[in-house]
Structure formats: C-alpha cells, structure tokens
Amino acid sequence: MRIALDAMGGDHGSDQLIAGALEAVCAFGHQVILVGDQQILQRALEQQAKIHLANCSGDCACARDLDAHLSRISIVHTTQVVGMEESPLDGIRKKKDSSIRVAFQLLHQQRADAVVSAGNSGATLAAAIKEVGRLPGIARPGIAGIFPTLKQPLVMMDVGANVDCRPQHLYQFAIMATAFSKALFGIDQPKVGLLSIGEEGGKGNALVKSTHEILRQSSLNYLGNVEGRDVFRGDVDVMVCDGFVGNVCLKLSEGLAEALVSMLREELTKSLKSKVGYLLTRKAYANVKKRTDYAEYGGGPLLGLNGTGIICHGRSNAKAIKNAIRVAAELVANGMNQRIVEMLGSSTVQMDGQEGE
Amino acid sequence: MRIALDAMGGDHGSDQLIAGALEAVCAFGHQVILVGDQQILQRALEQQAKIHLANCSGDCACARDLDAHLSRISIVHTTQVVGMEESPLDGIRKKKDSSIRVAFQLLHQQRADAVVSAGNSGATLAAAIKEVGRLPGIARPGIAGIFPTLKQPLVMMDVGANVDCRPQHLYQFAIMATAFSKALFGIDQPKVGLLSIGEEGGKGNALVKSTHEILRQSSLNYLGNVEGRDVFRGDVDVMVCDGFVGNVCLKLSEGLAEALVSMLREELTKSLKSKVGYLLTRKAYANVKKRTDYAEYGGGPLLGLNGTGIICHGRSNAKAIKNAIRVAAELVANGMNQRIVEMLGSSTVQMDGQEGE
Numbered sequence: 001m002r003i004a005l006d007a008m009g010g011d012h013g014s015d016q017l018i019a020g021a022l023e024a025v026c027a028f029g030h031q032v033i034l035v036g037d038q039q040i041l042q043r044a045l046e047q048q049a050k051i052h053l054a055n056c057s058g059d060c061a062c063a064r065d066l067d068a069h070l071s072r073i074s075i076v077h078t079t080q081v082v083g084m085e086e087s088p089l090d091g092i093r094k095k096k097d098s099s100i101r102v103a104f105q106l107l108h109q110q111r112a113d114a115v116v117s118a119g120n121s122g123a124t125l126a127a128a129i130k131e132v133g134r135l136p137g138i139a140r141p142g143i144a145g146i147f148p149t150l151k152q153p154l155v156m157m158d159v160g161a162n163v164d165c166r167p168q169h170l171y172q173f174a175i176m177a178t179a180f181s182k183a184l185f186g187i188d189q190p191k192v193g194l195l196s197i198g199e200e201g202g203k204g205n206a207l208v209k210s211t212h213e214i215l216r217q218s219s220l221n222y223l224g225n226v227e228g229r230d231v232f233r234g235d236v237d238v239m240v241c242d243g244f245v246g247n248v249c250l251k252l253s254e255g256l257a258e259a260l261v262s263m264l265r266e267e268l269t270k271s272l273k274s275k276v277g278y279l280l281t282r283k284a285y286a287n288v289k290k291r292t293d294y295a296e297y298g299g300g301p302l303l304g305l306n307g308t309g310i311i312c313h314g315r316s317n318a319k320a321i322k323n324a325i326r327v328a329a330e331l332v333a334n335g336m337n338q339r340i341v342e343m344l345g346s347s348t349v350q351m352d353g354q355e356g357e
Numbered sequence: 358m359r360i361a362l363d364a365m366g367g368d369h370g371s372d373q374l375i376a377g378a379l380e381a382v383c384a385f386g387h388q389v390i391l392v393g394d395q396q397i398l399q400r401a402l403e404q405q406a407k408i409h410l411a412n413c414s415g416d417c418a419c420a421r422d423l424d425a426h427l428s429r430i431s432i433v434h435t436t437q438v439v440g441m442e443e444s445p446l447d448g449i450r451k452k453k454d455s456s457i458r459v460a461f462q463l464l465h466q467q468r469a470d471a472v473v474s475a476g477n478s479g480a481t482l483a484a485a486i487k488e489v490g491r492l493p494g495i496a497r498p499g500i501a502g503i504f505p506t507l508k509q510p511l512v513m514m515d516v517g518a519n520v521d522c523r524p525q526h527l528y529q530f531a532i533m534a535t536a537f538s539k540a541l542f543g544i545d546q547p548k549v550g551l552l553s554i555g556e557e558g559g560k561g562n563a564l565v566k567s568t569h570e571i572l573r574q575s576s577l578n579y580l581g582n583v584e585g586r587d588v589f590r591g592d593v594d595v596m597v598c599d600g601f602v603g604n605v606c607l608k609l610s611e612g613l614a615e616a617l618v619s620m621l622r623e624e625l626t627k628s629l630k631s632k633v634g635y636l637l638t639r640k641a642y643a644n645v646k647k648r649t650d651y652a653e654y655g656g657g658p659l660l661g662l663n664g665t666g667i668i669c670h671g672r673s674n675a676k677a678i679k680n681a682i683r684v685a686a687e688l689v690a691n692g693m694n695q696r697i698v699e700m701l702g703s704s705t706v707q708m709d710g711q712e713g714e
Binding site: 249277291 | 584637
C-alpha cells in the first residue's frame, strides 16, 4: 500500500510527520511517499531515521536492515506550500505545485493509493475535489470525525466541510459514514442516529425533521433522533449532522475535555495529600487519556471522494500520523468507496433533482 | 420577594422542589408560593420541614421559630399537571388549571415576582408567553444556559427555545444575554462572542455570517466569532447561537462530562493502588464537581418575557431549586427586563420589518 503524505503541513513542521511515517513503515510495512521540499525532507528524514532506530524496540526490520526499511520511503519534490491560515480556495488555485495538490495528483495518477495530510483542512478538501473529484452520485464530500464513547468509537459526519446543508446531503452523510464504519470497524449493520434536541421524530430544526423522514424510509439501520447527551454513550455507531453542528461538537468536546483536565490539575496540585494521591492514580488517568486520544485513529477521513484521504489535526504527533496511515490503508483494502457506490446505487430514496453532480 | 414555584414538575416529584424552597426561605428570606395539588403539597411540606429543621445548621430562623419561617411558604391549589413527556402546546392549551399556567398567572396578576419551574421546558415557555407575554420589541423569547468556564461563568443563548432562527433573533439573544450577565454577575460590559467554526468573520454558516455583520455594527461589546474549543476558556461572557446548536452544546457537554467521570471511575477502581490514590484526591474531585455543577445557578432563565422565569433541569435537586429562586429574585431586584428594554430602545441596528410583535 502506497500512502502519499503531505510532509509540509501541520503545526509542528515536518519532523513529527516523518517520524509518524517511519513508525507506519515499521509497524505496517506500507510505503510512504513524502510530498514536499526535497532538501528539507531529505535532511529531516535522515535525522528522524536515526532517532527512530535508536528508539525502535523489538523484532522489526529497522534493526536488521535500515536501508531496506528506508527504501519504503520516497520523496516527491514540490516547491510550494498552502499555509495553515491561507484561504483554501485561493491557495489551491494559485499554488499548482503545492505539496497538498501534488499529493492528490499522485492519487489521481494511481502512483499512490491514499493521501494523508495534517495541513490546512479546507485546502486539503479543495485539493482532493479538484484532483480526484467526487464519487459518482455524491453531491458533497465531507469529513467524518471519530469520537470516543463508553463503548465502541462513534463516527460523526459531517464535522466541518459543509456548513449549510439540505436533507439529502445529510442522508448521503449517513450512507458514507455507514460504509466507513463497516470498512474500518467491521460493524455489520452500523446503527445510525440523527443528532437532534429531542428523541421524538418531530423534534429538531427544519433540516433535522426533513432528514428524519428520509432516513426513516431508507434501508440504513436508522434508530432515530439522538440527543447530544447520548453521543458519548456509544448507543449508535454513526451520528449524522450538518458540518456546522458537527464542527462545533468536535471542538466543544476538545475544549471541555481540556478545561476539565486543567481544573483537575489545578485542584490536584493544591495539597501534598492530593499530589500523592495523583501519583497513585496516574495509570488510571493515562488509561482515560488513551481511551479518549484522537491520535488512536489519526484524523478524520474525507468521505465521498473518488479516492481515499485523511485529514489530520494540525497539531498531530507522530502517533496520529502513523495511525492515519494505517486507517487510510485499511479503508482502501476494505473497499470503502466501492461500498458507498453500491449503497447509493441500491438506495430507494429519491434525491432532489438539484442535488446531483 | 415572592417566587411562584411549580411544585408538581420535575423528575423527582415534589419533595426535592419543596426542600429547595425551604432552603431558599432559610437562606434568603424570600417568600415562596408552591403551586400544585394542595393535599399533596401540604403533606410533602410538613415532611420536608421536619427534615429541613433536623439538618438545618447555624444561626437561621428555622430553629428559633419554625412557624414564622413556614409562614413564608404558601400553597396555591391547582388540579392539573402538564407531564414531562406531554406536548407543550397541547398541554398548555388543554390544561387551564395546570400548575405551570397558574404559576405564570400569579406573575401576571402581580401576586408573584418571578416563576421557577423544573417541569416540562416547552410547556414552561409556552405558559410564560401565553400568560405574561413578551417584552415590547422582542421577537422571540429564549432560554439562556449558564456554562462553567476556567474563569467566570458564560451565558449561552439560545439553548433550546428557537431552533430555526434569523440573524435578527440572534442579535436580540445577544442583547438579552448581555442584560442578564450585567444583572446577575454585575459585569459592566459583557464580552459577546458568536459561536462559529472559525475565528474569522467570514467563517460559519449563512446564519452566522449575517449575524456577524449585525453584531459588528451594534453597540454591544462584540468580540467576533468564537470556536467551540474556546467556550470553556472563559474569554467571553456571552455566547450567541441558535437554539438547536445551543441545546446540542448544553447536552453534549453534560454527556461528555458524565462519560469522562464514568471512564475515570472505572479506571480508578481497577487496582488497590488507584483506589487509595482516589481516596487521597477526593477533595480535588469534589472541587471540580462544584466548579462545574449546574446546580450552582439552578437553571436557565427565560429571557425576553414580560416577567421573570427560570427553567430548571427536570432532575433538579434541592440545591438547584434554592439557587434558581435566588437567581430569579436577583434578576428582578437588578431590573434585568428594564435593561433589556433600554438596550433595545437605544439600538441603532435596524430590524427586519417581519420581526416585530
């Protein structure tokens, strides 16, 4: 499996991205194509390879044959970068040789099987649509977010690509997220919920009420409206919402978790007794952190593309990049896009005439 | 100050409500009018008064003269109740003698200064609008939610009354929440943020983009778009959003906090070491719980009414009811509604013609 990595994006520069690529090569045997400035990336790769070799434990290929191992990583040179704060559409239009556009060109040319990017999210989406286009029948590609719950992870879609939606868009999000849930988590009939502000079908805003009627008639495993309170219970596998609400949910959750940790840290360091107590409970905290760590899945997949792409958090660490590469490869291997096309094809729900390609 | 309490609403029956009323009388000296079935409430009041007296510590009036203390609590008999699951509009229309309608009638007749209810939220809002009406110039009353943050509490509006909004509605929410923040927290120029998915003014959905333009031209202390991640930082005092997004935020926050506590509890009980550690850190947890306890403010005020009302959580405990009574009285004493009318009157923002009374 060949994964193109935009090695110029993200908040932390290329080092964490390349460290993640090395870990993915080591753990999964995939090939990684680093896309970006040849000179910068070559130097960073040499440095990170040394660090990786020094830290790499166990029976992996690095120790036996670093050169063979490194031969799985190649560099494709580009001269431009779309910055994190840059206007996505402008950046993509003007910078034809940007790392993110070239990464998706490799996908389009079948020189890569998937793309991973921790750069400007809007630019990643725009480059993807420009270079590989949408799957047939998909009105709007979107971004899925993976939320930890008390049970299995939940896939929420859309979490930011489409802020003003029609019911048909939400219906397609439900199909795409269902296909994703099947392909990544192996769930046979993912349970679908519609994010609303009351459990009865009649509750919600105009968009949600109309979407409820479409989902009810669909062949999806639709359970009905689900309230915000129940997102983290894990009673559904897929949660459908528009990209404005989904993005607010994603960021509110991050912010609340950070605020609670910050409050707890402040309280725990107030007395010697609680400091000692904290030392004894550190493992419990570490386990909760692991259970809620965004890096476990690396990022949000772009769904609805004629190809496979993962958008990672700008501040992704090596572990997040490694896992994003793993997830991207699994989505390709498990034929997620084929599943989406089949589900759309067998859908009995009539789409609005304006909604097509 | 005379507060009418719908003593039949809520998930826990009348006992917690009456216990809260007794605590409020004890702590603040307000008068409370219990509205509901005379026989049920009289019996519950006698029981709760005994429990209250047994638990009441310190220098309060209960111990010296329970009868004088109890004379501050009266009962207004009603024969009907709008159930928690009942359709709000139907319930209000059909049940003319329901506790929630009669509570707002007392407000309308100036026999009470404010209403507190832990019953059906929709029915509370509908009864309020029916019995006391809106403030002049207010297109849509709404519910404010009080969120804990790392600094002072944040007021979010709307959190559930108005799911499909126009920009003018959000502008009025900003005015009402600003007046509330001044009246309850004594903040001179509350900082107003617009909940969006990017900090730049051009980011967000169509509703948010138009609202941004109105707020920018207003005389409010408007700071611009604020992301979900920053809600809990406390950088703004007022957060404006539509009632769908606000309600999702409110419930998502509750759900996430519960899930994190549940995960932590599970991890902390896994080993003897962590159990001991937990015992040493219990105070820290209790402090965080206190800092994030919804019961500190009792509930969400109904803003935009020609009167004062607080909607409490259905599962409110006595502490929440006590604090809701305190907040209701403070809003009346500090002239919140007068402030709203003045701010609307001096507003230079032109309202859409369709938006008036």
